[in-house]
Amino acid sequence: MTEQTPPAYPLPLVAIVGRPNVGKSTLFNRLVGKRLALVDDRPGVTRDRREGEGRLGDLTFRIVDTAGLESAAEGSLEARMRQQTEAAIEEADIVLFMTDARAGVTADDIRFADLVRRAHRPVILLANKAESRAGVAGSYEAYSLGLGDPLPVSAEHGEGLGELYDALRPFFPEPSDEDEDEPGEDAPLRIAIVGRPNAGKSTLVNRLVGSERMLTGPEAGITRDSVSIDWEWNDRRVRLVDTAGLRRKARVIDKLEKLSVADAIRSIKFAEVVVVLLDATMPFEKQDLSIADLVAREGRALVIALNKWDLVENRGQAQKDHREALDRLLPQVKGAQLVALSGQTGEGVDRLMQAVAAAHEVWNRRVSTAALNRWLEGVLERHPPPAVAGKRIKLRYATQPKARPPFFVIFGTRTEELPDSYVRYLVNGLRETFDLPGAPIRLTFRTPDNPYDKG
Structure with missing residues (x-):
């Protein structure tokens, strides 16, 4: 991203450690934003300590990729590699201890x-490769290491970076720049504006911040870098990111455009709320749906904005049609905020920020365990899981270990045999019952850990 200002504090040193082949170099590359470290499926590719400057949201730090920790004979190459890793741990201000959630x-x-x-260093426990259902379940094994709550992440797919940011944030000083708020204020709300080229993203950003901050024009693709702007809305700090237009992958040939697209996707990963800007005169094209689906897969709060609303005739019917199309084409985010606006005239822009605040609140929402289990009990009475091969699937209890986005775990037996249709039924029930x-x-x-519980 452009317009990064140097931090007014010594950069903390973050060391990534763990046994070989758990994904340390993949995370290192993601945090430094470059493929500085070689990555391969074979263990032991990394031998020396490799240091780079890492960024995660507004945090900047030195980060060290280390050789995999493994038992080795004294004096061997592996033993010397381990000494390098141990030295990195001693020098580190924060240690990221990584495990493989799939392997346990x-x-x-x-x-x-x-x-x-x-x-005696601060440790953040990462359970990597947790992008699959089996991986997320396996991440809970890491509790047994006694290093605190494991964060399920996927270094390869960029999942869990929001939670890693939240875990790192307490180890960094509050901004002391005279333009920043007093310490103790909430962190800025991070919003990314994304969409196809020429949807009007930069025009909307200029309208929001009240100045010609971004270069605009009729030509598609003027914005190349993702540009971060700090401003305030209703006395709330906001970090707004304008991004390059996202075209279909097959059309992206130019190397510079590829870098711009990668920067825009990285902005989605670091955002809390993503506004997908559509052209209201031709909304919900295939690329629009692909972008919205990417936002949902990254677990970000989503707002759909219909720009150029000043060019639309018969607005009442158009609004109704677009609402129906959104819920039908994107069922994974059913009920997502839909706002009609015009970046050119300013119509509806304040409604957009109200929708962003509402989506952010839902994204952060937590449900009590008692309420969840009352819901689950009612679900099982009305519509129990179907039997598979004559055997019952039992769902015991439910909990919500985290929000951002709402994340639920249901414990039971033979849950791997649940049909997808029943899982969708449960998700829709959670959404409707708890207003999500x-x-x-x-x-x-x-599956519960009780070895005597055979269901």
Whole structure:
């Protein structure tokens, strides 16, 4: 992103450690924004400590990629690699201890978790490769390491970066720049404006901030970098990011455009709310739906904005048709906020920010365990899971371990045999019962740890 200002504090040193092949170099590359570290499926590719400047949202830090921790004979190459990793731990201000959620906790994980614990450094536990249902379930095994709550992440797909940001934030000083708010104020609301080329993103940004901050014009593709702008709305700090237009992948040939697209996608990953801007005269084209689906898969709060509303005739019918099309074409975010506006005239722009605030509130919403289990009990009475091969699927209880987006876990037996239609039924029930319109709800299943519970 452009317009990065240097931090007014010494950069903390963050070390990524763990046994070989858990994805340390992949996370390193993602945080530095470049492929500085070689990545391969074979363990042991990384040997030396590799340092770069990492960024996550508004946090800047030095980050070190290390060799995989493994047992080795004294004096061997592997032992010297381990010494390098141990030195990185000693020098680090923060340690990211990474495990493989798909493989579960291994003897080496346990051994080296003890080594990290003895170093008396702040530790953030990451359960990597948690993008699948099995991976998320496996991430809970990492609780046994005694390093705190594991954060399910996917370094390869960029999932869980919002939670990693939240875990790192307390280790950084509050901004002390004279233009910043007093310490203790809430962090700025991070909003990304995305869409196809020439949808009017830069015009909308200029209208929101009240100045010609972004270059605009009739030509598509004027914006190349993702540009971050700090401003205030209703006394609330906002960090607004204007991005390059996203075309279909097959049409992106120019190298510079590829970099711009990658920057725009990275802005989605770091945002809390993403406004997908559509041209109201030709909305819901295939690329619009692909962008909205990407936002949902990244777990960001979503607002759909219909720009150029001043050019639309018969607005009442058009609004009704667009609402129906949105819920039909994007059922995974049913009920998402839909706002008609004109960046050119300013019509509807304040409604957009109200919709952003509402979507952000839903994205952060938590449901009590008691309320969840009352809901689950009612669901099972009205519509129990179908039997599979003559055997009942039992759903025992539910909980919400985290929000941003709302993430629910249901414990039971033979849950892997639940049909997709029943999982969708549960998700829709959660959305309707707990008023979660538009939220990209995450639902996973786990088997209780009781070895005597055979269902």
